[in-house]
Amino acid sequence: MTHFGAVVREERERLRRRDRRFSLRQVALRVGVEPAYLSKIERGRVPPPSEAVTRRLAQELGQNPDVLLALAGKVSGDLLAIIRARPRLFAELLRQLEEAPDHAVLRVVREVRDGEW
Amino acid sequence: MTHFGAVVREERERLRRRDRRFSLRQVALRVGVEPAYLSKIERGRVPPPSEAVTRRLAQELGQNPDVLLALAGKVSGDLLAIIRARPRLFAELLRQLEEAPDHAVLRVVREVRDGEW
């Protein structure tokens, strides 16, 4: 299990090879945290940051926010709100889909998107 | 918006009319918290309790845990784990279903349950 910080570091250093502006300090500045803090995050010396910081980090590094949040052990706040609005419904749905293969879930997504209701 | 504590109190007092063992103190004892704490919870003087306590409360009061957790502003940990396992997939699904009517979602649940994959 490769952890949150490792992914951030890896991705940041990958970008840095192409662009000097992806030093730890400069990314930290743009993301709005102290360099020392980002350093600790990347080396896993502190738990992953808040959802807000994680989102800005994902944006900065061109990563999918939901994926990065998942690595941070979190779930996007807007998804939580969707579930809380109809807890029984979505609880059953998710538990039902837990072991379904990706393609089956994707088919459901497409069906719904194509307005079959 | 009727809050968490109000629902708990209402439900507990409803049960108590039939059964003396549903006094605040006795429920608190069975749930494993201090009576003073449950009292404050029911009157909304403190934020809703942890997921664990909420679950035991739901069990004790014959309520749906997911619903009570939603009232507590939380989402069941097992659902979070399901999402974190495949964040992109379930993020898209949930956002897609946000505005779908209940019956449409239920149809999806049934389809999957009946093993159409």
Add this chain to the structure above:
DNA sequence: CCTGCTGTGTAGTATGTAGGACACATGACG
């Protein structure tokens, strides 16, 4: 009446969350 249960007020605690401030050694490079 007095024993015992009822709910509640006040105070305090432990742990987690989410970082900031500052100093420092190292290496790049102009």
Add this chain to the structure above:
DNA sequence: CGTCATGTGTCCTACATACTACACAGCAGG
């Protein structure tokens, strides 16, 4: 070769979370 940017170590803080402990007034029944 001196300056500047780089990453990192240490210390500290503010706030939220999730409760416990203890005391106390009210009333209910035997």
